[in-house]
Amino acid sequence: MAQQACPFLTIEPSGQDLYGEISRIRDQGPAVEIELPGGVRAWWINGLELNKRLLAGPETSKDAFQHWPAWINGDISRTWPLAIWVSVRNMVTAYGSDHSRLRKPMAAAFTKRRVDALLPRVQEIVDRALDDLERIPAGEVVDLRAAFAAPVPHEVVCELFGVPRGEDGPRRALYRIIDSFFDTAISLEDAQANAVDLYGTLTAFLQDKREHPADDLTTALIAARDEGSLSEQELMDNLILLLTAGFETTVNLIDNTVHSLLAHPDQLELVRSGRVTWEDAIEESLRFEAPGAMSGLRYAVQDIEIEPGLTIPKGDPLVVSFAGAGRDPERHGPDAERFDVTRATSRDHVSFGHGVHHCLGRPLAMAEATAALTSLFDRFPRLALADPARPPKRLRSIISTGHQELPVLLHGRNPGPDLGPRAEEAGAIRKLSELRGTSGTKVPRA
Template identity: 50%
Template sequence: MDDTQRTSGCPFRLDPLATDIHGESARLRAEGPATQVELPGGVQAWSVTDTALIKRLLTDPRVSKDAHQHWPDYIAGRIPEAWPLRTWVDVRNALSAYGDEHTRLRRLIGAAFTARRVRALAPKIEAITGDLLDRLSTAPAGAPVDLRARFAWVLPLLVVNTLLGVPEEAHDGFRRTIGGLFATNFTEQEATENAQEVYQLLTDLTAAKREAPGDDVTSALIDAHDDETDSRLSEQELLDSLLLLIGAGHETTVNLLDHAVVNLLAHPDQLALVQGGGASWGDVVEETLRHQAPVANLIMRFPVEDIHDAGSGLTFRQGEAIVINYAAAGRDPHLHGEAADRFDITRPTRRDHLSFGHGVHYCLGAELARLEGRIALPALFDRFPDLSLAVPPGELQPLESFISNGHQSLPVHLHKPGDRMTAA
């Protein structure tokens, strides 16, 4: 962000193309623990960058995520129907619920991420990883391979589809549309059309599972919808809960794998350290999550009453929108020191990040994402020990999203053992 993006007395306009998420976060942090920003469509909000303040807000029962109850602009119809980010506040699921409704909805989807179910997925994750690496091995010798498209993106999608029992013929549709939910550069028409396609896919999925239920989370949620007790899901809650599971269960892990590979290849000393046993792959996962929060900014929260925060001296008025800047929190120098921008898998504070949230909305899929990282990353570097970036790190193009923090593509050279023989 440059000075042209801000005028005296006006809020920062978040860059919808996300050309420099961390530079933007640093400038926002310099304004104080929280500062006013402008989202697409002229919507104003607080951007909170300070770790301590984020924790206080995320554990304060007076802070809601329910726009239907607690965002006056939304309730009064001042947010256009075609607002590009409207899906994020329209949804009725555990991501956006408040109070008892949040407890009810989180309990219903929590069964998908019990420790037992996550541990039981390990063999499946290993099998999916192995199959994807086998496919990569067939790539033409010497040609760059888009590791994001062919590995980092596909693996978590196949894992979450396994959890939900998504038929194979629907995989490509979800792969095509889920990323669009995180785009912040879409026109109103593009955002509307993408959301419509996602909901059609979800409707088709529930119809297929009603015809042929299985031992999967979608079938369990359909049972909860059909239940006659007070905990039953409405039809919108059913679809939106599936949307949450697919979106949240996928995007975070994609970006985790993407940034872990980039950081290790850009810092060969760190790669040598983990390969030599001086650090663990779990350390790589945690430092990646800190250094490159997979979700850079998460919208939105709303005070249900005026909140004066004594620690920062700021007052958040009832109904004001709040954006949590996880990218800034991950590099907070008050917590991680003046070298917070440096990737260091031995950093003492590598686990002290908020990349999976904090408080009652802590990400249910956190341990699954960590497990996927701990399985996929060593398998990748074991199979392709001479893996290298096909372009300098600075030439990798970021996603056009200030929500999802990843790259548009990740071109690499695999340097398979047979490549040298072919070249010779």
């Protein structure tokens, strides 16, 4: 077995140079041993075909309790800041027959009938968010992530799971908790407090839902629990998975697609002119900026030969990099780092997973993104980045790929003769302050 020479590449927790790190890892080989935040070592996998092989085949598991000796033996502390990504027991971290057992009630809950029935409501949610945007004075800079990309999926996922409204209800709490859930630069203390807050909020929510059942996914999952298909812990952890994944990845998909189109006006014009479809643009966005940069850790069930002289030992953890696979030059060509809505290979990505772990929520996420993007650009045809020369700051995450803020001008960069640069800057500060609140936490509509 070939061993990589130290020092290991250390993945910076803030994710601000994620694609630069991915490129440097790719230069070292198809599987490279790196150090994750918190000092945990793992093998990083970038190539698309190798990603697919390890996602779909029997060589790897996502169950740390069965297949990661360092976790089983306690060598990895349960206080590791990323521990919740390992400790949860849901269909994403399950292996073999356990995965099939847990996925079955989720698949039943995500029926085409249920998703189709939700689509008119998705459009209503999109239209209401756009109505709110239209009330903003021309010339003010708007954080489109906070004002549109986030509230739409938040409302949709809450309706799908029957999360009640109300000033003191779980909607606001879940929004705040999920916002921190993907922060891989978070302190140990804050990560632990967020996990306690998450489980406490969901415990109260499940108790309320048992007392007030309805035609929603949470009630369907509770029924599966009562029938013996799930344990109480599995019910809780699968709910965490569905709420977080159903929200964050769709927010990022909308955010990233808007940013990529506005940053590449020639590509936006191809979509506007009808020469390519909105689906083409969304698929290229999924390839170019995978909404989830990586899967949860996987573990080698056996020694895995990557190539002659390079073997991942049994029991070692792996990072399957969706972001790396999307920009694999062996599949997408030497210009894989370029956003191109006409790219013939755009649909060949793993942003929704692959094989038995392929995302059940893909049809809903695609429908949400299509409704949001087509309606946004129809309503605001002059939409523009507020500062094209300054890329928005990325999320503090190596897991979630999006922007902390997406400052835009809804009516272009010609707001009127009375708004010069100073007034425009003042409007930006005022609007972002209103959206984020005095605590700096983004607050959705209740």
